[in-house]
Amino acid sequence: MASAKTDAFTQTEQDLAAFAKLLSHPARIAILKVLAKHNACICGEIVEVLPLAQSTVSQHLKELKNAGLIDGTIDGPKSCYCINWKAFEKFNTEFNSLFSTLKTQNEKACC
């Protein structure tokens, strides 16, 4: 029954929701911060910084990668991740757009 009737909503709404879902876990926000800070690709460093098991971090990275928010390349036995700034900018813009849209009706009396 919990089959998320996503089809009934706008594509933009679905995109925004998907992006928001990426940010809906502190670990993924923290991962993005680490990636942004070191900018250069990290891998096991993230595991050391975060209070999560390696497999769990890897899973979060996979989600971020599948959504296209980060890129990952293999570098020897290590894995290299970095933020996909193009995708990031796209989401950022869409978010700002949503916020702007909502705020256009601000300030009116209510209830």
Place this chain on the structure above:
Amino acid sequence: MASAKTDAFTQTEQDLAAFAKLLSHPARIAILKVLAKHNACICGEIVEVLPLAQSTVSQHLKELKNAGLIDGTIDGPKSCYCINWKAFEKFNTEFNSLFSTLKTQNEKACC
């Protein structure tokens, strides 16, 4: 085992994640849009607009309200909801802050 180790993360990270979670479902984004458009409080109108059952919509409204993103007052047999612009602005600011923070390290080479 899936007990979300939120304690290990920053308060800001948790706040952002909680806000993002609110936006992580198309229905809630759609609800916010409706509230912003009509600005004045709505109630059953949302149910008519959305492809969801009344109980489901009510549940989403409850989540938004619990998080403080919307206010709700009882108006006779109806219920009045509207966006809490103060809370909204706070989250918007925090989001922009996160985006800015991440972007400060943009443009560098990677992988």
Place this chain on the structure above:
DNA sequence: AATATTTATCGTATTTATGCGATTATTCGG
């Protein structure tokens, strides 16, 4: 008072998310 309207809540079913240990796969160093 009786009924209709509106919304919240409850109970339940199902899907998804989260987390970790164990294992596998890949690559580097010797």
Place this chain on the structure above:
DNA sequence: CCGAATAATCGCATAAATACGATAAATATT
């Protein structure tokens, strides 16, 4: 070639989210 290191995947357990019908509660209408 063998062991160490690194990361991905698998399997499983548990928690959270989503959805809806049914019911309850409150108020308006007649």
